Amino acid sequence: MATTTTSIEVPWSADRTWQLIGGFDSLPDWLPYIRTSELSEGGRVRSLTNEDGGTIVERLRAFDDAARTYSYSIQRAPFPVTDYLSTLTVHELPGGAGSRVEWSGSFTPAGVSDDEAVALFHGIYSDGLAALRETVTA
Template sequence: MASTSVSRTVPASPDKVWSLIGGFDALPDWLPYIPESTALEGGRVRRLANPDGDVIVERLVDFNEAERHYSYAILEAPFPVTGYVSTLRVHAVDGRDDVAEVQWSGRFTPDGASAAEVEELFAGIYADGLDALSQTLAA
């Protein structure tokens, strides 16, 4: 099994960040790579579309409002992995109420690619996503 994790400090309080990203169906609100999300099965599954027309289907597997994090598993995607589970988490920064740390991490089994290749793929997706989140919050 392989894994990767990316963190960014973003310009907003943890509560403000969580109010933007904490909804499982909220990716289009801050992630340009995902312009469309459709909630299914009472909001426990999301069907995502990217600009290339690829479909990604993910299931919510853990959600904690108080601790500001959720985890999801990929059910269908054009990625060379199986067993993918990812967590998006918002942390407070000691002594600061105007910034938050956001961590996006995942673990997965490479399928048709090396561990290094898929770790680099998801590190890039997470980094680009958190950069987009920071830009959305700064606007």
């Protein structure tokens, strides 16, 4: 199993940041390469459409509003991995000076090396968090 984690600090409080990104259906609000998100199964499954028209289907595995975190797995996507589990968490910085958003994942590469799979998801997470910072500082 391979893993990767990345994080970024943003100038918003943890509560305000969580309000933007904490909804399982909120990716289009801050992630420009996700055009749409449609919930099904009582909000536990999201079908995402990316900028190329591709579809990614993900299932919510855990949600903790008080801890500002959720985890999800991929049900269908064009990624070369299986057993994917990812977690998005917002942490308050000391003194309320903003927040740190952490995005992590674990997965089993399928047809690619561990390094290739890690590079793919590390890039997705890093680019996504950079887009988040742009959104909150615009």
